[in-house]
Amino acid sequence: MKKIILVTGATSGFGKAIAIKFAENGHKLIITGRRKDRLEDLKSKLENEFNAEVLALCFDVRDAAEVERNILALPENWKAIDVLVNNAGLAVGMSPVHEGVLDDWERMIDTNMKGLLYMTRFVAPLMVARMNGHIINIGSVAGKEVYPNGNVYCGSKFGVDAITKGTRIDLVQYNIKVTQVAPGAANTEFSVVRFKGDQQRADTVYKGFKPLSAGDIAEVVYYVTTLPEHVNINDLVIMPTAQASSMHFHKA
Ligand code: NDP
Ligand code: 8X3
Numbered sequence: 001m002k003k004i005i006l007v008t009g010a011t012s013g014f015g016k017a018i019a020i021k022f023a024e025n026g027h028k029l030i031i032t033g034r035r036k037d038r039l040e041d042l043k044s045k046l047e048n049e050f051n052a053e054v055l056a057l058c059f060d061v062r063d064a065a066e067v068e069r070n071i072l073a074l075p076e077n078w079k080a081i082d083v084l085v086n087n088a089g090l091a092v093g094m095s096p097v098h099e100g101v102l103d104d105w106e107r108m109i110d111t112n113m114k115g116l117l118y119m120t121r122f123v124a125p126l127m128v129a130r131m132n133g134h135i136i137n138i139g140s141v142a143g144k145e146v147y148p149n150g151n152v153y154c155g156s157k158f159g160v161d162a163i164t165k166g167t168r169i170d171l172v173q174y175n176i177k178v179t180q181v182a183p184g185a186a187n188t189e190f191s192v193v194r195f196k197g198d199q200q201r202a203d204t205v206y207k208g209f210k211p212l213s214a215g216d217i218a219e220v221v222y223y224v225t226t227l228p229e230h231v232n233i234n235d236l237v238i239m240p241t242a243q244a245s246s247m248h249f250h251k252a
Helices: 013-024 036-050 064-072 102-130 151-174 190-194 199-205 214-224
Strands: 004-007 028-033 054-058 083-086 133-138 176-183 235-238
Touching: 004 013, 013 028, 013 036, 013 083, 013 214, 028 036, 036 054, 064 102, 083 102, 102 133, 102 151, 102 176, 133 151, 133 214, 151 176, 176 214, 190 199, 214 235
Parallel strands: 004 028, 004 083, 028 054, 083 133, 133 176, 176 235
Antiparallel strands: none
């Protein structure tokens, strides 16, 4: 059955790979992000390579009014969203708490927690009305274990862990599945963003072991949507084989 999948943060990393995976499998995609040029490039790729139907929506998930406007303005034939993948997110900076940069903190909390909440707030009613849907939140190992200088990023992902559980409880009566996918180290643009464009520093994060790829996470996100109607995966933690916890890596 052809489903409608809405993926936030589809301009890079996991979100882009997830959009490709669902398009490859014949589904309709709503792709979102702030970088319009990348959204347009991805839309063309999905249309040309997979003959997919694609709607590209350019907005910032931190802006509640924009989120509401974009969801309410969906064309009728795009409103029956089957799967919402709350993927947009970021880490910014890696300072001890007493030296933290307030703007970095706001960006992480506003994107990772409030943005995910705004998306859920305006998409979930469409699912409730249909008594059907699946919300997949991208958490992190950082939402399971705190590590040095991870303070606020970890806090925002612990928040995603709690919000996912609360969402599942609130929506269980409406036949809506709610899943958290919590990856470990994956080589996307994540570390370049965290280190504010310092590619060299970002590269050192993934030196000496094989990190996850965006495609690995796309496989998992796709998999959780393929289970029978009565089966839901609540939570999945996925790490590279060479990673045992937030802090333990086997590096060459
Ligand atoms: P990328 O930096 O490659 O992708 C992040 C995506 O989020 C981009 O598409 C970006 O789009 C989007 N985004 C960021 N801020 C906003 C915003 N305010 N509004 C809309 N979209 C936004 O990183 P990843 O793919 O690695 O990250 C995806 C998710 O996975 C994040 O939630 C991250 O915390 C999580 N994660 C990452 C891990 C890793 O090691 N890579 C491990 C565990 C979890 P644009 O800039 O165009 O808006
Ligand atoms: C990203 C993984 O370990 O850098 O969420 O926090 S980590």
